[in-house]
Amino acid sequence: MGGALDGTYRDRHQVLGPCPLHLTTFDLTRHGMVISGHGTEGLPQIIPETAGDEIHAVGVMGLIYSYAANVTSRRA
Template sequence: MTQKAKAEGVGQKHPCSAVSRRQFLILGGASVAVLATYGTGAGAQQLVSSSYVRTVVGKVSELVPGEATTFLYPNDDVENVLVMLGEEAGGGVGEGRNIVAFNTICPHMGGYMGAADFHAEHSVLGPCPLHLSTFDLTKHGMIVSGHAVESLPQIVLEIDGDDIVATGVMGLFYGYNQNPSGEA
């Protein structure tokens, strides 16, 4: 070590330095991460415990493959589309796992897409009239094109004999900070 380096204290440990700069940055980052996730436990628990009313939304025997029908769920303000696709779908029910239901409001900016916007040849809903977002109904309503960054909210379905029963929702409806449960 040169005389100049010794005079400037280069390479020597300071007697009061208990934490290096690297350790300080790592510990600081970890502290921020812990504090940022501190309040999220209650929200996740609330999501899991949300309850929806079981509602019959259609009959398997009345569905026409490739034709969409609309229904209201979980309350009378929320319109959804029910369709029997020509192929298996994520979240699909029935013998072919091809009966699915999705909300008709685009999650990007609230554009309405009804039964007429369903295209059976590609199993897509859209395009949204506002910004042309299109959604693949075989892949849980995943965005195919357009400006949306979220998938369409999917209605959870069950089959009970010939009845198609809506039991819940995956995703958040546009315009709501919490999905309506349909309970009085």
């Protein structure tokens, strides 16, 4: 559904949620998989790459909500 998860991280259990739209909670130690609620897919995973002191997002594993496909090309 794509509900905002701002402020729902719980450090003690390392989970994110529940989502205000479908009450799903995601386990961040297991790649964002659904652990409770009505969600049907885990969270998309951002693939980072470092260059010196900088960190860049270079890809995404899983679909970003409401997109039919993710952009997968890398920066030159």
